Each structure stands twice: as C-alpha cells, then as structure tokens.
Amino acid sequence: MYRLRFHGRGGQGIKTAGRILGTAFFRAGFEVQDAPRYGAERRGAPIFAYVRAARRPIGERGIIRRPDLVAVADDTLVTIPAAGVLAGVAPHTVLLLSSSTPAEVWRERLQLPGLLLTLPLGEVWEAAAVRFLGATLAGAAARLVGVIPREALVEAIAEELAHLGPSLTTENQVRALAAFDLLAEHAGCVSEGPEPSAAAYEPPRWVELAPEGADLAAPAIHLPATSEAVPTGLWRVVRPLVDRSRCRRCAWICSTLCPDGTISVDGDGFPVIDYQHCKGCLVCAASCPARAIRVVPERQAARVG
Amino acid sequence: MRDKKPSFPKPLPSTHLLGTGTPMCAGCGGLQVLHEIYDLLGPKTVFVNAAGCLTLLAVYPFTPFRGGWLYTAMAAAPAGAQGVRDALDILVRQGRLPPEENLEVVALTGDGAAYGMGLSATSSAIERGLDFLYLCYDNEGYGNTGQQYSEATPHAARTATSGGPRGFMGYKKDLFAIWAAHRPAYAATVAGAEMLDLARKAEKAKSLRGPRLILALAPCPTGWDFDPQDTVEIGRLAVKTGIWPLKEYVDGRVVHTKIPRPRLPVEEYLKRQGRFAHLFEPVRQEELLKEIQAQVDAYWARVES
Amino acid sequence: MQVTAPGRALLTGNAAAAWAARLARVDYVPAFPITPQTEIIETLSAWIDAGELDCRLVTMESEHAMVAAAGAAAVTGVRVFTATSSQGLLYALEMLYAVAGWRAPLVLVNVSRGLAAPITLEPDHNDVLAARDTGFLQIHCATCQEVLDSVLMAFRLAEDPRVRLPVIVNQDGFYLSFTREPVELPDPEAAAGFVGPFDPGTLRFRASAPLSQGVAVLGGGPYSYFRYEMHLAAQAALSVYDEIAAEFAATFGRRPPPVEAYRLEDADYAFYMTGSFATRAKEAVDCLRQAGWRIGLVRPRLLRPLPEARLRELLAGKKAVAVIDQNLSLGKGGVLYAELASALYGHRGAPLLVSFIGGLGGRDLPPEEFFAMAGVLKAAAHEGAAPPPRLLFTAEELEEVHRLRAIAGAERARLKESP
Ligand SMILES: Cc1ncc(C[n+]2csc(CCOP(=O)(O)OP(=O)(O)O)c2C)c(N)n1
Ligand code: SF4
Ligand code: SF4
Ligand code: SF4
Secondary structure, three states: OEEEEEEEEEOOOHHHHHHHHHHHHHHOOOEEEEEEOOOOOOEOOEEEEEEEEEOOOOOOOOOOOOOOEEEEOOHHHOOOHHHOOOOOOOOOOEEEEEOOOOHHHHHHHHOOOOOEEEEOOOOOOOHHHHHHHHHHHHHHHHHHHOOOOHHHHHHHHHHHOHHHOHHHHHHHHHHHHHHHHHOHHHOOOOOOOOOOOOOOOOOOOEOOOOOOOHHHHOOOOOOOOHHHHOOHHHHOOEEEEEOOOOOOOOOOHHHHHOOOOOEEEOOOOOEEEOOOOOOOOOHHHHHOOOOOEEEEEHHHHHHHO | OOOOOOOOOOOOOOOOOOOOOOOOOOOOHHHHHHHHHHHHHOOOEEEEEOOOHHHHHOEOOEOOOOOEEEEOOOOOHHHHHHHHHHHHHHHHHOOOOOHHHOOEEEEEEEHHHHHHHOHHHHHHHHHOOOOEEEEEEEOOOEHHHOOEOOOOOOOOOOEOOEOOOOOOOOOOOOHHHHHHHOOOOEEEEEEOOOHHHHHHHHHHHHHOOOEEEEEEEOOOHHHHOOOHHHHHHHHHHHHHOOOOOEEEEEOOEEEEEEOOOOOOOOHHHHOOOHHHHHHOOOOOOHHHHHHHHHHHHHHHHHHHO | OOOOOOEEEEEEHHHHHHHHHHHOOOOEEEEOOOOOOHHHHHHHHHHHHOOOOOOEEEEOOOHHHHHHHHHHHHOOOOOEEEEEOHHHHHHOHHHHHHHHHHOOOOEEEEEEOOOOOOOOOOOOOHHHHHOOOOOOEEEEOOOHHHHHHHHHHHHHHHHOOOOOOOEEEEEEOOOOOOOEEEEEEOOHHHHHHHHOOOOOOOOOOEOOEOOOOOOOOOOHHHHHHHHHHHHHHHHHHHHHHHHHHHHHHHHHOOOOOOEEEEOOOOOOEEEEOOOOOHHHHHHHHHHHHHOOOOEEEEEEOEEEOOOHHHHHHHHOOOOEEEEEEOOOEOOOEOHHHHHHHHHHOOOOOOOEEEEEEOOHHHOOOOHHHHHHHHHHHHHHHHHOOOOOOEEOOEHHHHHHHHHHHHHHOHHHHHHHHOO
C-alpha cells in the first residue's frame, strides 16, 4: 500500500492536492482512501492531508504514521516540530519540498536518510501561485509514485476542480503536468513501505492510570494567558513593519484594532509588534491613518531579520 | 449623542489583557471585539461561554484569559451565568469571599446562541433580573461550523445553507429590540471598528448592575469572504451605510450614538464581501439591492422622525 | 462533490449519507449544523438550491426542535431524513424518546463524536450509545459504502408496518465523515424502487380522519403496554432486517449483514467491536493469521435490536474475545462489553470476555495494539480467567498529559492550596 502525506497551510490547497491524487490513483485502478486531517482550516495554520492507495481494499484508517512520500507546499513548515512534517519519516520515505532553496542545502540541513527533492514553485504567498499549488503538488506526487498515467492526472483535475470553470481547470492541468514532466527522472522513486507484522512488532507501553483527584485530573487551567506559549506567528506569510519615521505615535489605533492584541506600545509611544504571535492579517496596516505600517513577504523579512 | 474629540477613555494599556496565541482566524472581528472589551472590563471577569468559534479560545492547556472562563453548552450560557453569579453572591454575603475577590459575570456567545438556541435562557435570565453582561459577537451565521445561516443572517447573504441565486431569504432578527422589550438595565450595539463608541458603552455597561447586553457586529473574513485586512473597513462601512446602527437602551429609552451623515449607499458595504457577490455578478440584482437599501432607509426615517 | 452518475466513485461518509437521502427521495429535512455532520445538510441544501432535489430543508434553532419537527412531519405523512452528532444528539434526547414513542418512522444519521466535557471534535461512541434506550433502532457502519446502504435499508426498516420505529444510522466522525473511499452509487431508479414510496399507514393527519397522536396515559398498565410494544417491534426488526437485506442483495448485489463475522470459522479468538476502526481490526486479523494465529472479528452492525442469538451462535466455543469499547460508561466500563456479557451469560460454550477501552475522543488504534490484545487473549485463555478491563493508553500518552498539565499549572495550584 502507498501511504502519502501532503503538508502545507490552510489556504494552500492541501486538501485539493490530496483529493486530486486520490482521484488520479482511483482512475488508475487503485483502491483509495483520502482525507484532510481537519475540516476547518484556518488560513495560514499548518494542516495536512493524506492518501492511501493499494491494489486491494484498504482497512487501515486514521493518520498515516509511516509515510512513503511527504510532499510539502510550504518549506517554512519543515523545521517547525508542531507542523509534524517529518513525523514518522523513515529511510524509504521520499521528501518533496516546494522550495526555491536548492535540494543540496536542504539535504545538508535536515540530514535525512531518504531521498529529498525540491520543486521550485515560486513564492507560495503570491496569490497567483497559491491557486495552483494543490494541483501542482498532486502532479509532482503522481510522477514520483510512478504508477499514475498522465491521463488519469488530467482527468482527476478536471473532476476535482470542475467547480472552478474550464479556464482555471486547464491552467491547473498545465501546472500539474509541468511538475509531472519536471520530475520524470525520479518517476517511481516512491516505494511502498513495509506492512505491519504480528510476528515482530514493538508492543505498546500500556500503563495503569491511578486516581489523582479532580484538582489535577479535571480539564482546568490554573495559570493566566498560557496561550502565549502558542506561536501563532508561524501562520504569517507576510509581515507588518512599523516605519518609525512615518508613525505619528497616535499610540492606540493599531494597538486597539489588532484582533490578536499583538501590538503593544513602548515607552516612547511607538507600537511594537509581537512577531511570535502576529498572524499577519494586516488589519493594522490597513487601519493606520499615517500609512506607517509596511508589508513585506515573511521570507524576505526573515532573511533580513 | 456624538463622540467628542477622540481621546482614549482610560490610560492606554501598553499590553493587552487577552493573551495572544489563540486559534481564531487571522483578522477575526469577534476576537477584536473581545480583546477591546476585556481591556475595559479588567481581569476580574468570568466569561461563561456557549458553543461557537470563541469556545476554542481555551483549549487545554492553553487559555488567553487572566480571570475566569467556563464553557457550558450552546443553549446554556445565561443559565451558567446565573449559577456563577448566584454562587458568588452567596459567598460574599456569607463572608466567605472578600469583596475584592468578586467577579463580573459575562455571558459570551455568538449570534447563533444569542438569537436562537440560547434565547429562551437569555429571556428568562433577564426576567429574573440577573446581574450579568451578555456579550454577543454577531458574525451573522454559525461561524464555527462553517457559516450556515442563523437567525442573525441578513437578507440575501450567501451562506453554506443559503446558496441559491438570491441568498438567504429570511431577514435578520432584531435582537436589540427583543432585549429592549425585556426592559433590561442596559443594551447597546457596537462595532469593533468604532472603538471610542465601544469603549464608552463598555464603561457604561460596567458601571451598571442587572442584565446588560453588548451586541457587537463581528466581521468574519472566513464566513463573509473578504480579505482579513478589511475587517475594520467593513465594520466602519456597516456603520457609515447605516446597516448596523450604533445605539443604546438606557433608562427606558433608545438613543442612537452615531447617526451616519451623509449615509453611504448600502452597496458600498455589500460589494466588499463575497457573501453578497451574487448581488453584483454575473448580473446586478437591482431589485434585491433596492430592497435592502429601502429597509435601511426606512429604519433611519423612523429614527430621524 | 462532482459525482453525479451511478457507478463506483470516491465519496466521504457525509457525501454517502447525503446521497442515500437523495436516492430515498426524502420529502423533508429539518436540520441543524454541528461538526462533523454539517456537510450532510450542506450537501442536501446545495442540491435543493440547484433544483436537483425536490425536498424542503429547514434549519431549526436547535436539535431539540429539529427532532420534534422531524417526528411531527413523519407522523403527518412525509418521508423525513435528518442528521446530527454528539452534543446535538444529546440536546435532542428528550425528543428522541418522544418521537420513537409516537412510532414516527424517520432516519437520522449520527456522526459520532465524543461528548463534553471536555468538549472535543473527534469521534467515539458515547453519543450514539446515549440514545440506546430511546426506541430508535441503531445501525453502526464501518465503511462509507455501508453508510449509503444502511440509510437506504433504514428507511425500509423504519417504515415497515411490523416495526415502525425511527432508525439511527451511525458513522464515525473524521474516519468516515471526512474520509473518501470507493462507494458504489446505485442507480437512482433501482434505489427508488427498493425504498418504495412512503406509506404513512394509519398514522397521519388528514381533515377527513380524526386522529390524536402522542397522547398521555395514566397508570402503569397502559404505559407498560405501549412501551413494551415498542420493545417487541424493535425485536421484530431482526427478522424484518433479514428480509430487507435479502431484497437489497437481490437488487444491488451486496448484503450488509446484521452481524459481520470475519475469518471466524476456525478461530480460537476474536475481536468484538463496532464502527470504522473494525476495518483496522480486520487488517490486524490478517496480519495475525499470517503469523499463525487463529483469530477473527465479530462486528454487530445492528446494535438495536441486538442480534443476541446470532452473537451466541458465532461466539460459542471460542476461547477468548477482546471486546473493544470506544465508549465508557463511567463507573461501570464498556457498554458493548456489558451487553455482550449479558447476551452470553449462562449459555453453553460462552468464551472468556476481555474488556478493552480504546479510541476515546478519536484516539488511534494502531496495529500493534491489536497484536498486543491478541496476546492478552491467549494469556487469559491459558489462565482460564479474564484480566481486569484495560484502557488502551500508553506511557508516552501519560507523559504528554503530564507535560500539558504542567503548562496548565495544576500541580502548582495544588501545592498552593495545601496547608
Ligand atoms: C447542542 C449543540 N448543537 C450544535 C452544536 C454545534 N455547534 C458548535 S458551535 C456552533 C455554531 C454557533 O454559532 P454562533 O453562536 O453564531 O457562534 P459562532 O460559531 O458564529 O462563533 C454550533 C452549531 C453544539 N455545540 N451544541
Ligand atoms: S496607527 Fe499608525 S500612526 Fe498610529 S501608532 Fe500605529 S503605526 Fe503609528
Ligand atoms: S498583522 Fe497587524 S493586526 Fe494582524 S495580527 Fe499582526 S500586528 Fe495584529
Ligand atoms: S470563522 Fe469568523 S468568527 Fe470564527 S474565528 Fe474565523 S473569523 Fe472569527
């Protein structure tokens, strides 16, 4: 059985990628199971989808623990443990990153035992690229598994994206086929991983639970604002930057209107943005009467900063 | 009553009370209103919540609150508020709780709970004279489940369950009038984008005892289909076009706190949101647009006569 | 959802449920959103808006109202479908008892999800089991295909004059509701022919026929009579089900059984469970058999009525059975375990039962745990006694809880409180 996982952010077409690949497998004669991990995806938040495909009915369910292929729409997620991109990556696992950073650099950085490939798709926050990301990634994955004919991919896109109308469907097909062709030399590099064995397996470390009292064992939180440990800044694909030369230090407009309360005011009356948590909604930039908040792509900002 | 010269009603907090790192969508209008009001109410507040988007503010072990929080059930927030209020009162009266440990009880729900499933509980709590503040963030649909129409959905809006060519065929229920008919201590409509008006009303509500409502328009980028950075602009347009009147009920009288002059055509508000796109494309639905405008006009004609 | 034609297609459990309602040509759908069910009503709503389905869908203000409207419409004379999940099913509980008592024939799809508190979105079976005693019959599905097939069969079962009770068709949230797998979509004419037109019998309101329904009783005598008649009707549903299944097989070539038995004939051991993770149990059975085990699976699809005689027949002579409950009756244990024990008690050849609680709140059940459970069965058979019930919960999970609890400051709060 093939076990494949797509990772990205809400809004980057990850669910679409899974569905296109699932349908392509199905059209190629496979039994298929595909699912996004979550129904409601917050734009920018890490999400994933998975696809199983086999020549026999599939009884395995739930998230894929040992993937044969991990395809990643957004390379900024790779090094974030919470996104779980590298979870269960085994020696046979192929990692495909949509990234403009060369594959060698990633290999050096990640030191994974398996094959690592990159697919330069342009910058993912560009609206133009994002619209086709799902189909492109599905096209790439289809080629890497090597058992999906071109026509199955083309038909799958037509089926899954019919609601977008003919011209967008065609554009998606073109992009998916470009990725499909680009990876020709790696066709079939994804192999089906080992099946579980009842003769040799690692037994679960079951434990006995002891009664601990409702003060410990009730779902209650005894500290203030513990949510600040959650780095929602990772959702951001663009970054607001305060231009102090333009800021009039009105000192409350942006700070009050930021939905997430991530703007505080320093001793001089300048706003200070907490990038650990700023989600990049740009409400602040849109509301500043002095237009003192600039917007830069996160990658660029990260490179600068 | 008109706002005087802009001045922040209390010393500007250099950080905000509501913790960051919450899983709400980027640009969430409901979160914006909550964080603005929380700053004014202060940490001696216990929120009693009904099922909705903001339920996910507190997911073990993360909470953004610095005071109290209790999630109840979709229909039960006002009843939960009753229990907390009564118990606090008993404790204070019996001398088991020092007065400085007392809390303001705030029911926090979306429109689905406030206008629909929880309305019976609300009506009864008001009737009992419960000393509580009800904060409803009105995103005009069941946001948490993917924006199906609720009893607060405006006429003609597209939702996940009103996808026909004319959108939602019902009309938005007048919750403010329903509250006013109960003769509560206070009721007000606010918008997060109109923060001075909001701040004054929140301070007013805080200074009174008995049943009090703050009904906040909560632009929802996800459910209303607009770019998150427009959250403030959409809120402002709702007020400027007169579709969301800012008003308060106090001492038996309804007073409008901001009369939009000149009043912009309601189209300016509608055309910024995907949920109304079908009113403009592929063909302009003149008759529906006229109907919506006529309703707004009729409202203000009544107010100004 | 681009699927429009009969044939084999990839569908989620939610899409399969919506398709079944469409194929059954339902007249009326009172609705209320709740994750992970909402897609079912959204799909039906979209078909209605597009003019593809002649049906009225009304979003009510709550599930209590929704089930009240559903039952009332059914006893007025139309075919009714509705769907909910978790908190919604519980909020409707009063009306579940009521409409079953009216003998209202309707079909409700429940998409299983754990119950608050703590509130969660992920599946287990405590919600649907809370409706166990309401008078609704219950069919539990393991695949998206079964969801579709069971809804079609459920209309027949509910509307059969010998039964005339509402039916819940249950599927797991996420693992079926949001998961696509191949589903054979029947030909609409064949499906309509199988379900047939709605016949309200004598229970419907008409100007020409006086009728007072759902009336009160005074005294335990009539009350016992009416309630016990419901019980008998539920039990009669067993043989009616078999008839319907035979007809279903003749029409569509598939025969969803009341109890699925997988690789059981020569088995010494068996897993016993309901729901979508049962397909994982089957995979585990295959792996275990490869390793030399004689083991199988028993999965009741019908939970109300419970096919007790069939269960006894299937399990007689087995050495030990692992009952895997994705539910927990607090202060008692697994519900399936207690029910199976009562079905087998005192009967010859009853196997040892070992109780496992697993998959609460969507927790995974990986193959290794099935292998380990098989090991526990063998040891129990060897000892001739079953070990105490076990929660499937690992040291790693406990460590994680401790980590979360530290963030939540629970220990610190305890230290501060203690003198
Ligand atoms: C009894 C019950 N039915 C349904 C639900 C599912 N549910 C959770 S949140 C929600 C929507 C609430 O809508 P609203 O009050 O407008 O708040 P919003 O989601 O927009 O924040 C629903 C229907 C529930 N939790 N409980
Ligand atoms: S709103 Fe603009 S001018 Fe005012 S403090 Fe913020 S950045 Fe400065
Ligand atoms: S972009 Fe601006 S308004 Fe949005 S979260 Fe960041 S700081 Fe706040
Ligand atoms: S759906 Fe709307 S109300 Fe809910 S969190 Fe997202 S933006 Fe806020």
